[in-house]
Amino acid sequence: MTEGKIVVGVDIGTSKIITIITKVDELVNVLGVSEIPSSGIKKGQIVNIEEAVAAVNSSIEAAERMAGVSVSKIIASVGGSNIESQNSRGVVAVANPEGEITENDVIRVIDAAKAVSLPSTREIIHVLPRSYTVDGQEGIKDPVGMTGVRLEVGTHIVTGATTAIKNLTKCVAEVGCDVAGLVYSGLASAEAVLSDTERELGVVLV
Numbered sequence: 001m002t003e004g005k006i007v008v009g010v011d012i013g014t015s016k017i018i019t020i021i022t023k024v025d026e027l028v029n030v031l032g033v034s035e036i037p038s039s040g041i042k043k044g045q046i047v048n049i050e051e052a053v054a055a056v057n058s059s060i061e062a063a064e065r066m067a068g069v070s071v072s073k074i075i076a077s078v079g080g081s082n083i084e085s086q087n088s089r090g091v092v093a094v095a096n097p098e099g100e101i102t103e104n105d106v107i108r109v110i111d112a113a114k115a116v117s118l119p120s121t122r123e124i125i126h127v128l129p130r131s132y133t134v135d136g137q138e139g140i141k142d143p144v145g146m147t148g149v150r151l152e153v154g155t156h157i158v159t160g161a162t163t164a165i166k167n168l169t170k171c172v173a174e175v176g177c178d179v180a181g182l183v184y185s186g187l188a189s190a191e192a193v194l195s196d197t198e199r200e201l202g203v204v205l206v
Contacts, residue, residue, distance in 0.1 A: 004029075006069060010056065011077045011185065012168065014041050017055050019063040021071065032067025034059050044080025044185075046167045049174075057175045073178045076168060078125065079185035082161035087130075088113045091152045099147045101134065106144060106151075113155040123165055125182050126158040158184050 004025035011018040021032040036059045040051025060071055090113030094105050114127055132140040134148035143151060160182075169179050190205050 006031075006071075008060075008063075008071050008074045009077070009183075010060065010074045010172075011188075012041060012052070012056060012171075013038055013077075013079070013185075014044055017041075017059040019059040019074075021063050021067040021069060031069065032063040032065070034062035034066065036062065044078075045082060045164050046171055049167065049171060052171045053174045056171055060175060060177070071177055073180040074172060075181045075183060076172060076179055077185040077188055078160055078165065078168060078182050080164065082164045083125075083158065083184060083186075084122070084160075085156055085158045086116070088116045088127075088155050088157050089152060090115070090155065091150065094149050094151055099149055101143045101146050101148060101151060103144055106132075106153075109151050109153045110155065113153055114157070116157060118159060121162050122159045123162050124157060125160050125165075125184055126156075126187060128156045128158070128187075130154045130156055158187070160184075 004023040007022050007024050009020050009022075015038055016035055017038050018035045019033065020030060023029045023031055036055060039055040040046060040048035041055075046052045060074070064071055090109045090111070092105060092109045092112055094101055095108075096102060110127055110129060114124060118124070131138065131154055132143045133152040133154075134140055134143050134146055135150050140146070165182065172179050194203060194205060
């Protein structure tokens, strides 16, 4: 168990709570999994913190027993009617005087796309790059290594209600774990089941 990184995902849904414990090295190996009926959650949001804590705790403990490991950090899914999304663009000048685009330029242009006007009641969960533009050339998937002076990105930003996120974080904290990351459940489903070709062609996942 010392080799590889332990990654724990918890899907906190309205009907059930699923916990999966994996060890990630060259491959992803499932060590433990549990599924229990949900409680204290309605339409993807926590409505009774005590019931939700008890249900999440039961799910994590069942997976821990199967895996034989103790969980301290989890990646939690978020969903429900509080999730919203919007498109945004970012523009930066390429830092390298010779014009070669680096990973740092990509990070900067994505950060620039995050600078959208959001109410204080909302938080950014994901900034998803859709395509890049280098000196007017559109449709670029990965600009690293290319040459240019102006780098643009078109992104899709997923946001959630601050109160819903804080309630979820508090629920996990009371179980004795930290939230290492949040993932929008719709995006997680798409990443899990869609092939690269399907994503390229465009599909609707229901």
